[in-house]
Amino acid sequence: MMSINIFDLVKDFIDSLSSEKGYSDHTCRAYQNDLREFSRFLNEKFDSVQPDAVDPLIIREYLGYLYGKNKKVTIARKLSAVRSFFRYLVKRGLISDNPADLILTPKQEKHIPEYLSVDGMFHLLDQIKTDTVLDFRNRAIFETIYSSGIRVSEASGVNVSSVDFKTGLIRVLGKGRKERLVPVGEKALNSIRAYRKRLLEETGDSGDPSLFENDAPLFLNKNKGRLSTRSIARILDKIARACGIPTPVSPHVLRHSFATHMLDAGADLKVIQEILGHKSLSTTQKYTHVSINRLMETYDKAHPRK
Numbered sequence: 001m002m003s004i005n006i007f008d009l010v011k012d013f014i015d016s017l018s019s020e021k022g023y024s025d026h027t028c029r030a031y032q033n034d035l036r037e038f039s040r041f042l043n044e045k046f047d048s049v050q051p052d053a054v055d056p057l058i059i060r061e062y063l064g065y066l067y068g069k070n071k072k073v074t075i076a077r078k079l080s081a082v083r084s085f086f087r088y089l090v091k092r093g094l095i096s097d098n099p100a101d102l103i104l105t106p107k108q109e110k111h112i113p114e115y116l117s118v119d120g121m122f123h124l125l126d127q128i129k130t131d132t133v134l135d136f137r138n139r140a141i142f143e144t145i146y147s148s149g150i151r152v153s154e155a156s157g158v159n160v161s162s163v164d165f166k167t168g169l170i171r172v173l174g175k176g177r178k179e180r181l182v183p184v185g186e187k188a189l190n191s192i193r194a195y196r197k198r199l200l201e202e203t204g205d206s207g208d209p210s211l212f213e214n215d216a217p218l219f220l221n222k223n224k225g226r227l228s229t230r231s232i233a234r235i236l237d238k239i240a241r242a243c244g245i246p247t248p249v250s251p252h253v254l255r256h257s258f259a260t261h262m263l264d265a266g267a268d269l270k271v272i273q274e275i276l277g278h279k280s281l282s283t284t285q286k287y288t289h290v291s292i293n294r295l296m297e298t299y300d301k302a303h304p305r306k
Helices: 006-019 025-046 056-066 072-091 118-126 133-148 152-157 186-203 229-243 251-264 269-276 286-302
Strands: 169-173 179-183
Touching (some): 006 025, 025 072, 118 133, 133 229, 133 251, 179 269, 229 251, 251 269
16 A cells, blocks of 8 residues: 555545535534544654554554543544544545454443523523623523524524524524424524514614525624624623523533423423434433433432332
């Protein structure tokens, strides 16, 4: 096999994730960072190692290099990136076998998602001010995320035409650029209406009409551009701190709260899976652990003869 720079192969692989699989920029960057670390390990440890010379022993040595410096969940993610990379090389005919297929993923502790109670969630949303157009926007964003369970990236990507007020559905673009329709409650819809009305009042006749076109972003930043995921997370953190919530609150906590509250109210797990856009039901099943823990706490407190 002729000499091939493994860094070039990594670049080709990342490009394929974006163009062929529709992975987001954030996901592609994560793969790129993990594989660059792996490439550096190979170059520093073995000078120049060709892809077909990488065997399971080298992969295990890399995992040993990672242990002690990374959590198990991080090591598992890095191994997954390496495994996907070599799978890509097999498909391209550059190597015959995937050396990472024989390596077991480190066993991880089951992670129970963080969430807010119903009262805590209501308190957070009700504390959002409605003095300015940005306040109206903030309430609309977080009412929408909690009402529908959509990801922060999906909320950022929502356009004006994505919301159907008649049917109570919102169209979002999920992972892998897969589109799905998600139900959204009346409180969230009313918050969106109030925000867009206030925005229209502030822009007036002299405003930019493109802000209200179908393909315009629904949630705007102060410069009238699309609000980024980082900005949404930063705004939520500031609101939660002002509410006196002791633990960090991210948009993902709102999504977890949505799923947990739906499950507690008797919603079917498969329905929740579809709403959340989970590819596997096992991903959704982690919310059952939350409900079971709460059930056992209630049982221990209430049952007279346990």
